[in-house]
Amino acid sequence: MKTIIEPFRIKSVEPLRRTTTAQRQQYLEQAGYNLFLLDAKDILIDLLTDSGTGAMSSEQWAAMMRGDESYAGSESFFRLKAAVQGLTGFRHVIPTHQGRAAERILFSVMCHPGDVVPNNTHFDTTRANIEFTGARAVDLPLPEAHDTQLHLPFKGNMDVAALERLIESEGREHVPLVMLTVTNNSGGGQPVSLENIRQVRQVTARYGIPFYLDACRFAENAWFIRQRERECALLTPKEIAREMFSLADGCTFSAKKDAFANIGGFLCANDDRLAQQEKDLLILTEGFPTYGGLAGRDLDAIAVGLEEVLDPDYLEYRIVSTAYLGRHIADRGVPIVEPPGGHAIYIDAGRMLPHIPRHQFPAQSLAVELYRHAGIRSVEIGSVMFGEHARHELLRLAIPRRVYTQSHIDYVVEAILEVNELKAELGGYEIVEQPPFLRHFSARFRPLKP
Ligand SMILES: *Cc1c(COP(=O)(O)O)cnc(C)c1O
Numbered sequence: 370m371k372t373i374i375e376p377f378r379i380k381s382v383e384p385l386r387r388t389t390t391a392q393r394q395q396y397l398e399q400a401g402y403n404l405f406l407l408d409a410k411d412i413l414i415d416l417l418t419d420s421g422t423g424a425m426s427s428e429q430w431a432a433m434m435r436g437d438e439s440y441a442g443s444e445s446f447f448r449l450k451a452a453v454q455g456l457t458g459f460r461h462v463i464p465t466h467q468g469r470a471a472e473r474i475l476f477s478v479m480c481h482p483g484d485v486v487p488n489n490t491h492f493d494t495t496r497a498n499i500e501f502t503g504a505r506a507v508d509l510p511l512p513e514a515h516d517t518q519l520h521l522p523f524k525g526n527m528d529v530a531a532l533e534r535l536i537e538s539e540g541r542e543h544v545p546l547v548m549l550t551v552t553n554n555s556g557g558g559q560p561v562s563l564e565n566i567r568q569v570r571q572v573t574a575r576y577g578i579p580f581y582l583d584a585c586r587f588a589e590n591a592w593f594i595r596q597r598e599r600e601c602a603l604l605t606p607k608e609i610a611r612e613m614f615s616l617a618d619g620c621t622f623s624a625k626k627d628a629f630a631n632i633g634g635f636l637c638a639n640d641d642r643l644a645q646q647e648k649d650l651l652i653l654t655e656g657f658p659t660y661g662g663l664a665g666r667d668l669d670a671i672a673v674g675l676e677e678v679l680d681p682d683y684l685e686y687r688i689v690s691t692a693y694l695g696r697h698i699a700d701r702g703v704p705i706v707e708p709p710g711g712h713a714i715y716i717d718a719g720r721m722l723p724h725i726p727r728h729q730f731p732a733q734s735l736a737v738e739l740y741r742h743a744g745i746r747s748v749e750i751g752s753v754m755f756g757e758h759a760r761h762e763l764l765r766l767a768i769p770r771r772v773y774t775q776s777h778i779d780y781v782v783e784a785i786l787e788v789n790e791l792k793a794e795l796g797g798y799e800i801v802e803q804p805p806f807l808r809h810f811s812a813r814f815r816p817l818k819p
Pocket of ligand 1: 420467468469470492494495550554583585622623624625626633634
């Protein structure tokens with residue numbers, strides 16, 4: 370059989386509420402045309418993020434009932450620790466309430482003003498937490514990756530030659546660690562090859578610099594490696610993931626991505642002294658080291674999720690269904706970041722709407738129209754989010770895990786193709802109100818007359 374199906378059936382459902390175009394126009398006006406300010410109940414299909422929005426399995430819900438809520442030394446923690454160590458091999462497992470808390474603790478311990486932390490592409494919270502310590506966050510993606518239309522199997526790779534140049538020019542003592550984000554979220558959800566991880570390992574080992582993975586989507590990345598790197602074709606996703614982690618000295622992780630949890634994260638390290646400092650800091654803001662700001666039941670849900678996410682049937686469905694959305698719109702003329710990534714499809718709104726200049730926010734215009742037309746929420750990743758630092762004007766459609774079926778995705782495809790038909794009528798926007806930072810969350814907009 371060639372048809373790839375959702376490898377699960379549905380036991381518990383949540384209704385979706387239909388609204389009319391007139392209602393949605395009214396909600397848009399009330400929200401100042403900012404989709405973050407809409408009520409979730411007014412959205413039909415929510416592709417704002419894949420973070421914390423996944424569906425848990427019956428096994429995860431069952432595990433939650435086993436949650437041990439002891440303040441210290443809970444059984445739930447030991448189950449999580451065993452699951453994480455079985456996968457990663459790291460000596461120390463430090464739970465946190467989500468990924469950014471792991472980042473804050475890691476960088477507080479390792480970074481000093483004037484330091485530089487390279488990454489293939491820093492996620493926004495990673496960058497912010499590094500800069501908060503007075504260090505600099507430097508992105509070193511492949512130069513070719515800036516071309517949205519170029520097909521490369523591992524477009525998320527780090528430019529290893531640029532890494533060596535950076536370490537030489539800054540001096541090894543100013544590079545406290547090197548990070549690699551798998552998959553490369555801000556770079557379009559593109560995978561990183563095992564070969565690239567090995568090369569980064571070699572460079573960091575030569576200079577004696579600790580090497581950390583930002584491992585949020587480790588399982589999706591492992592699947593891409595299995596599909597695209599010949600030497601790995603016969604390995605299981607778990608074997609590949611283990612190999613990835615074995616090359617690093619530690620990791621940060623958001624359990625809201627590839628652990629199917631609605632909240633949670635962890636920090637891992639091999640270095641005993643560092644781990645002790647991290648646990649000391651953890652107690653200050655997150656909690657005792659055996660719960661780290663989470664309930665015992667959350668730890669159990671994460672432990673089960675880490676096993677489930679490596680199921681080859683799940684990963685095949687996940688990657689194929691994301692590509693299904695991408696191919697069905699791209700092959701009908703909607704420009705996307707090629708090739709489709711793991712967790713999201715990014716429409717190149719700058720290319721799609723060349724009549725709307727950057728300072729009138731083409732991707733915001735597309736996001737608003739997709740909601741008005743069909744009740745779909747997406748997110749602008751362009752000049753609204755990054756100001757003049759934006760490289761592209763993208764619209765991200767992030768796909769929650771195990772939540773929507775193929776007919777939902779077919780509906781999204783139809784909506785995007787219909788909006789593409791009327792794209793010449795879309796106009797730009799201006800900002801009428803904005804906060805001093807992270808403006809995309811709360812800015813208000815006004816449509817400009819075409
Ligand atoms: C989501 C994410 C984070 C931060 O995790 P939170 O749980 O949202 O705090 C860090 N890095 C990457 C690549 C992410 O996708």
